Amino acid sequence: MEKNFDIEKLERYIIDNSLTYYIETYGCQMNAHDSEKISGILSSLGYSRAQDKDKADLVLFNTCCVRENAENKIYGNVGKMKQYKKHNEDMIVGVCGCMMQQKGVADDLFRMFPFVELAFGTTNMQDLPEMLYHIIFDKERIKLIEDDKIAEENVPMKRTPPPLSTVNIMQGCNNFCTYCIVPYVRGREHSRRIGDIITEVESLMKDGYREVMLLGQNVNSYGSEFDRVTFPMLLEEVAKTGIDRIRFMTSHPKDATLELFETMARHDNICNQLHLPVQAGSSRVLKAMNRRYTREDYLSLIKTLRSIIPDVVLSSDIMIGFPGETDDEFEETVSLMEEVRYDSAFTFVYSPRKGTPAAEMPDQIPEEIKQKRIMKIVALQNRITYESNLKDVGRSDRVLVEGKSSRDEGFIAGKTDGGKMVNLRGDISLVGQIIPVRIAEAKKTTLVGEIEGR
Ligand code: SAH
Ligand code: SF4
Ligand code: F3S
Secondary structure, eight states, X not given: OOSOOOHHHHHHHHHHTTOEEEEEEOSSHHHHHHHHHHHHHHHHHTOEXXXXXXXXXXXXXEEOOSSHHHHHHHHHHHHTHHHXXXXXXXXXXXXXXXXXXXXXXXHHHHHHOTTEEEXXXXXXXXXXXXXXXXXXXXXXXXXXXXSSOOOOSOOOOOOOOTTEEEEEOXXXXXXXXXXXXXXXXXXXXXXXXXXXXXXXXXXHHHTTOOEEEEEOTTGGGTTTTSTTOOHHHHHHHHHHTXXXXXXXXXXXXXXXXXXXXXHHHHOTTBOSEEEOOOBOSOHHHHHHTTOOOOHHHHHXXXXXXXXXXXXXXXXXXXXXXXXXXXXXXXXXXXXXXXXXXXXXXXXXXXXXXXXXXXXXXXXXXXXXXXXXXHHHXXXXXXXXXXXXXXXXXXXXXXXXXXXXXXXXXXXXXXXXXXOOEEEEEOOGGGTTOEEEEEEEEEOSSOEEEEETTO
């Protein structure tokens, strides 16, 4: 891309032709956040958002490779673009995100799908204008993927409208859990400066946002490259901005501290919610996963947490079928779930990822056994989640209304302080307000509430 690049010519072309874009996002909140950056860059060039994928002039797939089924779905959906391209010759189809950071994947995609003209990595979105210029005016096919680059500050963002938004506090991961591809595709940990994060939160508040979710693969190691900076210190500073609600994810149990729990307890605007993925209940499996805590460490951490924040809403990620996981070891995961009683949990079947140590381990678990195990923990968690919801019935809570309920006409929806979703009868004008609610009914995964004092 050394050739000349004329941004005004590009902008004129985009505006004169009323070009539109569509982004299909896969994977975690990190990717969703990146898509908001990509949307921001495209909007600043003059693109508007298309309602439908088939009618857009630029279609981008922001990809995830954490599990094989995510990847397969993406290959399938990119492949389907061929038919749309037939109707609109000038449509640009591009791929970006985590899959691109794996060696050879972008080249494979280019080979498999000759109509794909653009591929870029997780930290290359600010070069998007230049890439688009060369595709449009020089008819080039562009691939730009850099490893371990630090994402730029001040990229324009097109966020979802208030009241909620996400703020990235760090990129990358240094943990190398043996099953996980993320450290390979997202590079090493790099924390943003506290000042930049606070400025972002303050500007969100000015724009009417009332809740932020601080994002990082392991927020508890935030600041490790700076002198005497810790995640609880950052939380404290964010709390002092006075924003109504602060959540954060993900916390790695090995780095979750008493200082963290005490900071959460000290500030009303830090929500009583913690996502603390355990992954497995057997200390042997945890060691093989390189999680660096034992079952006992984890259980004692939960005890400490609950002694400091008794009403904390707790969630987890749980994986079954890690190589070598015996029936007894699997049962240890079951018993841990019964003991901790998470309010909710994401459950996963282990998926071998090329290039990670676990993919090379002996004793990969047969598919039928994995299926049996996942069904058992899904049913167990469903029961515990429902029981946790039943316990909320009759309680009063405060709900930040996010929008119309997807479920029922005339209903709005929002989250409690602990992060549980509540549907309630109410007017759309309440969106963005924090209102007192009495929990009237428990559903399997959500609650039904009534506005108090009416
Ligand atoms: N950094 C976060 C999230 C990482 S990805 C954390 O450490 O918790 C989200 C979840 O996907 C992980 O917690 C894990 O449960 C799951 N996961 C990661 N790699 C996986 C794999 N190879 N197969 C199945 N699940 C996986
Ligand atoms: Fe993956 Fe582990 Fe890092 Fe989470 S902490 S992103 S599971 S390597
Ligand atoms: Fe997230 Fe998937 Fe990448 S889980 S960090 S989008 S591999």
